[in-house]
Amino acid sequence: AAGVIQSPRHLIKEKRETATLKCYPIPRHDTVYWYQQGPGQDPQFLISFYEKMQSDKGSIPDRFSAQQFSDYHSELNMSSLELGDSALYFCASSLGRTGWTDTQYFGPGTRLTVL
């Protein structure tokens, strides 16, 4: 079965540069979530989208922005990168709001390293 696809898998940037991470949800999934997992830390929720609208927002820095497109894929844009942004960024997708408890399926993550 198709899973959540994230690209790139690895990304190396320098401080103050910009990065764009992409997430392609499981077919027919209309909700996308972004999580950030720092080294040795648990995943922290950043932001989510349902039907191209932002549905929830967590501890996402102002330097980051995200959007969901008409084909439901999502992009996380990160500007003015800092060393502390180095982390594994997970995307997850779920199938809308049937009962609020749709299981989130995670992608493999994008490992961002800021030098």
Added chain:
Amino acid sequence: AQRVTQPEKLLSVFKGAPVELKCNYSYSGSPELFWYVQYSRQRLQLLLRHISRESIKGFTADLNKGETSFHLKKPFAQEEDSAMYYCALFRGGFGNEKLTFGTGTRLTIIP
């Protein structure tokens, strides 16, 4: 605000011995609880969710609302169970569809 606590960062168990990974939560509503597993260098994978009451890879977890716990158990540990385990709470409602994770427990099975 909701919170998930996994008191053990590291847990080592001999192969064939029983395993219990503890998870406690704090949330005033009716939560959905999940266990996710992360094998080395792999994605987070759903292990089980409390509403399905199913057993995956021999693991079970029972939601105890009185003790606000959702401990993960397996009667006989296997070497392939070595991984990072995250307990997570889902709080529903518009604008609240996110998972809150515990800090994780790294389980190591000793051959």
